[in-house]
Amino acid sequence: MNDAPESPGPSIDAVPTRYGDTTFRSRLEADWAATLDNYDIQWQYEPETITLDSGALYIPDFWLPELGTWIEVKGPGVPRTEKAKELAQARACRCEVNCVCRWPGGEFLLIGRPSLASDRTEIGHRPRSGYANWETPFGPSTYFVKCPGCTRAQWTTLGRPWRCRTCRASLEKEQLHRPVDRFVRFINSASSVGSLFAMPDLGEPFTAAELGLDEEADDNFFHAGF
Numbered sequence: 001m002n003d004a005p006e007s008p009g010p011s012i013d014a015v016p017t018r019y020g021d022t023t024f025r026s027r028l029e030a031d032w033a034a035t036l037d038n039y040d041i042q043w044q045y046e047p048e049t050i051t052l053d054s055g056a057l058y059i060p061d062f063w064l065p066e067l068g069t070w071i072e073v074k075g076p077g078v079p080r081t082e083k084a085k086e087l088a089q090a091r092a093c094r095c096e097v098n099c100v101c102r103w104p105g106g107e108f109l110l111i112g113r114p115s116l117a118s119d120r121t122e123i124g125h126r127p128r129s130g131y132a133n134w135e136t137p138f139g140p141s142t143y144f145v146k147c148p149g150c151t152r153a154q155w156t157t158l159g160r161p162w163r164c165r166t167c168r169a170s171l172e173k174e175q176l177h178r179p180v181d182r183f184v185r186f187i188n189s190a191s192s193v194g195s196l197f198a199m200p201d202l203g204e205p206f207t208a209a210e211l212g213l214d215e216e217a218d219d220n221f222f223h224a225g226f
């Protein structure tokens with residue numbers, strides 16, 4: 001989000017936000033860091049300035065050193081993703097048959113979006129900050145999966161080679177989750193600082209209104225009161 005020439009102006013998220021030892025350029029970036037922490041995904045914030053083939057300088061927001069994955073966080077006010085797209089194309093795998101890249105499929109780039117809101121169809125507790133939302137610069141067909149071998153959470157596509165980006169174990173299709181599956185909780189960085197030994201954040205219980213119990217509650221009150 002630091003690629004100033006692409007930014008039309010400050011977005012609603014562009015407030016410097018501290019999380020852990022890092023000051024992020026936006027609240028959304030800090031929330032993505034907290035979300036990565038929640039899934040035990042190692043991350044580095046803006047570790048490298050990359051000169052693209054076009055000559056443009058680009059500093060992606062996150063590098064995930066165990067997954068060979070970049071994350072470019074994009075809020076609603078900064079929709080342009082040209083630099084991310086160029087980097088994704090430059091670092092993608094070009095192996096003909098068997099992939100011999102350091103990372104299966106080459107380096108991967110994810111666009112991190114603002115979270116999806118919770119809805120009323122979920123059972124139990126809803127996450128306070130909703131669900132993580134992502135895509136690639138080329139389309140939405142990116143999946144979140146936990147490797148059955150090393151248990152590392154990661155993002156992948158259905159393109160070959162379909163292997164864990166860390167241990168190269170084969171991934172299982174039934175474990176795949178899309179943002180719309182509402183599986184990956186998005187974490188509010190402000191509520192998770194110093195919570196290493198705290199109870200997991202289960203979110204807030206559903207209200208009676210959300211569970212469709214409003215009328216019943218009203219009836220009870222009516223009978224009790226009169």
Ligand SMILES: [Zn+2]
Nearest residue numbers: 093095099101
């Ligand atoms: Zn390859």
Ligand SMILES: [Zn+2]
Nearest residue numbers: 147150164167
């Ligand atoms: Zn693995």
